[in-house]
Amino acid sequence: MIKVMIAKPGLDGHDRGAKVVARTLRDAGMEVIYTGIRQTPEQIVQSAIDEDVDILGISILSGAHMKLVPKILELLREKKASVPVFVGGIIPDEDVDKLKEMGVIEVYGPGTSTSEISEQVKSFVEHSDT
Amino acid sequence: MSNIQTHEYELLKGMEKRERRILAKVLSLCESDPGKANILLGKLPKSTAHIVGMTGSPGIGKSTLVNAILNEMPERRVAAIAVDPSSPFTGGALLGDRVRMQSHATSENIFIRSFASRGSLGGLSPSIYEACNAFESFGMNYVIVETVGVGQSEVDIVNVADTVVVALSPDNGDEIQMMKAGLMEIADMFVINKFDNPKSQILLSRLRAAMAMGRKEIPIYLTNALTGEGVSDLVKALNERFLTISSNGVLKKRRKNRLIHHAQSTLKRELDFLIEKIDLEEEGIDLDGLRRKLIHALCWNHSESRK
Ligand code: B12
Ligand SMILES: Nc1nc2c(ncn2[C@@H]2O[C@H](COP(=O)(O)OP(=O)(O)O)[C@@H](O)[C@H]2O)c(=O)[nH]1
Numbered sequence: 001m002i003k004v005m006i007a008k009p010g011l012d013g014h015d016r017g018a019k020v021v022a023r024t025l026r027d028a029g030m031e032v033i034y035t036g037i038r039q040t041p042e043q044i045v046q047s048a049i050d051e052d053v054d055i056l057g058i059s060i061l062s063g064a065h066m067k068l069v070p071k072i073l074e075l076l077r078e079k080k081a082s083v084p085v086f087v088g089g090i091i092p093d094e095d096v097d098k099l100k101e102m103g104v105i106e107v108y109g110p111g112t113s114t115s116e117i118s119e120q121v122k123s124f125v126e127h128s129d130t
Numbered sequence: 131m132s133n134i135q136t137h138e139y140e141l142l143k144g145m146e147k148r149e150r151r152i153l154a155k156v157l158s159l160c161e162s163d164p165g166k167a168n169i170l171l172g173k174l175p176k177s178t179a180h181i182v183g184m185t186g187s188p189g190i191g192k193s194t195l196v197n198a199i200l201n202e203m204p205e206r207r208v209a210a211i212a213v214d215p216s217s218p219f220t221g222g223a224l225l226g227d228r229v230r231m232q233s234h235a236t237s238e239n240i241f242i243r244s245f246a247s248r249g250s251l252g253g254l255s256p257s258i259y260e261a262c263n264a265f266e267s268f269g270m271n272y273v274i275v276e277t278v279g280v281g282q283s284e285v286d287i288v289n290v291a292d293t294v295v296v297a298l299s300p301d302n303g304d305e306i307q308m309m310k311a312g313l314m315e316i317a318d319m320f321v322i323n324k325f326d327n328p329k330s331q332i333l334l335s336r337l338r339a340a341m342a343m344g345r346k347e348i349p350i351y352l353t354n355a356l357t358g359e360g361v362s363d364l365v366k367a368l369n370e371r372f373l374t375i376s377s378n379g380v381l382k383k384r385r386k387n388r389l390i391h392h393a394q395s396t397l398k399r400e401l402d403f404l405i406e407k408i409d410l411e412e413e414g415i416d417l418d419g420l421r422r423k424l425i426h427a428l429c430w431n432h433s434e435s436r437k
C-alpha cells in the first residue's frame with residue numbers, strides 16, 4: 001500500500017490542484033493524506049514523519065516555491081526523514097531545474113495529465129521501496 | 131535475520147525513549163504486519179491510557195471536535211487516531227480528518243495519525259487494537275479514536291474504547307432514528323455539536339425524550355466545536371469518568387472485552403491468511419474436512435511462529 005501526503009504550504013488558498021491530485025492518487029489505489037491549505041513547512045514535515053508516508057507531494061501556485069521547498073527539504077534532513085518530495089503548481093521553467101538539483105524528484109505544471117502523475121508516483125515508490 | 135533483530139532492537143529502544151519517528155514506524159508495522167507488531171509490543175511496558183471513541187455520522191463535526199478537545203488538553207499526552215473509509219474497488223482512501231487538527235501538528239504532546247479502514251467491513255481499521263496498544267506503550271494519557279461514522283464501525287468502537295462519545299448534530303435530522311441501530315446502547319456520553327444552530331434545541335428535547343424511554347441515563351454535552359464552547363465541560367467529564375471507571379471495575383470489564391475482541395480479530399486475520407493459501411481443489415473436501423484442515427494449519431502456523 002502506497003501512502004502519500006499532499007500538502008499545501010504558503011498563505012494563498014489555491015487548493016484545486018492539490019485536491020485534484022489527492023483524488024487522482026486515491027483513485028489509483030493509494031492512501032492519501034491531505035493537510036489542507038496554509039501549512040507551514042514545520043507542520044508539513046512533522047505530519048509527514050508522524051504519518052510515515054512513502055512520498056510527499058507539495059502544491060504551490062503562489063510563486064513562493066523557491067522559499068518554501070528548500071525550507072521543507074532542509075527540515076526533512078534535519079529530522080533525519082528520508083521522504084522523497086515532488087512538487088506541482090505554477091513553477092517557472094528556470095526554477096524546475098533548481099528544485100530538482102535540491103533533490104525534488106519531479107515537478108508538475110498546469111495541464112499535467114493526472115494519469116501521468118499517478119503512474120510516475122507509483123513507479124517511483126515501487127522502485128525506491130527495495 | 132540479524133537485520134530484523136537490529137531493526138526490532140531499534141524500535142524497542144526508540145519506543146522506550148519516546149522517539150516520535152519510531153512511534154510512527156511502529157504504527158506502520160501495526161498496519162503492515164499486525165502479528166509482528168503484537169510480538170514487539172508485548173516486549174514493551176504498557177501504561178494505561180483513556181481510550182475514547184468518537185463516533186457519529188459524517189459531517190457532524192467529529193474531527194473538529196477532536197481538535198477542540200486537543201485544545202483543552204495542553205498538559206496531557208494525547209494521540210488522535212482518525213479513520214476514513216477505503217474504497218472497496220481501488221483500495222485507495224482520502225484521509226482528510228487531519229485537516230481539522232493541523233494546528234496541533236507540531237505540538238510536542240500530541241500525535242495525530244490517519245488510518246484507512248482497509249479491508250475491515252466494520253469501518254474501523256483492522257489494526258486498531260495494535261495501534262491503541264502502541265500508543266499506550268508510548269505512554270499516552272489519552273487515545274481518541276474518530277470512527278468513519280457509518281455502519282458497523284459505530285457499534286464496533288465499543289469493543290475498543292473505554293468511553294464512547296456519540297456525537298449528533300442538528301444537520302442530521304434523522305439522528306434519533308439512527309439510535310435504534312444500537313447507538314443508545316453503546317453511548318457513554320452524548321454530544322450535540324453545532325449547538326450554535328438553533329435547531330439543536332429540537333434535537334436536544336428529542337434526545338431527552340428518547341432517553342426517558344430507555345433504561346439508562348446518559349449525560350448530554352452541548353458543544354460548538356468551532357469556537358470551543360462547551361468543550362471544557364466535555365473534557366472535564368472525560369477526566370472524571372476515567373477516574374470513576376478506574377475504581378469501580380468498569381475499566382477492567384471494558385479491557386477484558388477489548389482483549390477478547392483483539393484476540394478474535396487476530397485469529398480471524400490468521401484464518402483469512404490461511405484460507406488464501408489452502409488448496410480448495412482437493413477432491414471431495416467437505417465442511418468438516420475444511421474445518422479440520424484450517425484448525426491444523428492454524429496450530430502448525432502457531433508452533434512455527436513460536437520457533
Ligand atoms: C482558479 C484560480 C484562483 C481561484 C482559486 C480557487 C481555489 N480554491 O483553488 C481564486 C479566484 C480564489 C484565485 C485567487 C487568487 N489568485 Co489565482 N488563479 C487561479 C487560476 C486561474 C487557476 C488555478 C487552478 O485552480 N487551476 C486548476 C488546477 C487543477 O490546476 P493546477 O493547480 O495548476 O494543478 C495542476 C498542476 O499544476 C499539477 N499540480 C498542482 N499541485 C500539485 C501538487 C502535486 C503534488 C502534484 C504532483 C501536481 C500538482 O497537477 C494539477 C493537475 O494537472 C490560476 C492561473 C492558472 N492558469 O493556473 C491563478 C493564479 C494561480 N492566481 C494568481 C493570483 C495572483 C491570485 C490572487 C493573489 C489574485 C488577487 N490579486 O486577488 C488571489 C489569491 C487569493 C488567495 N488568498 O489565495 C496567480 C499567481 C501568480 C504567481 N504564481 O506568481 C495565477 C498564476 C494567475 C496569474 N497568471 O497571475 N485564484
Ligand atoms: N456551525 C458549526 N459548524 C461546525 C461545528 N463543528 C464542525 N463544524 C463544521 O462541520 C463540518 C464537518 O466537520 P468535520 O469535523 O469534518 O466532521 P466529521 O466528518 O464528523 O469529522 C466542517 O465544515 C466544520 O467546520 C460546530 O460546532 N458548529
Ligand SMILES: [Mg+2]
Nearest residue numbers: 192193227276
Ligand atoms: Mg472527520
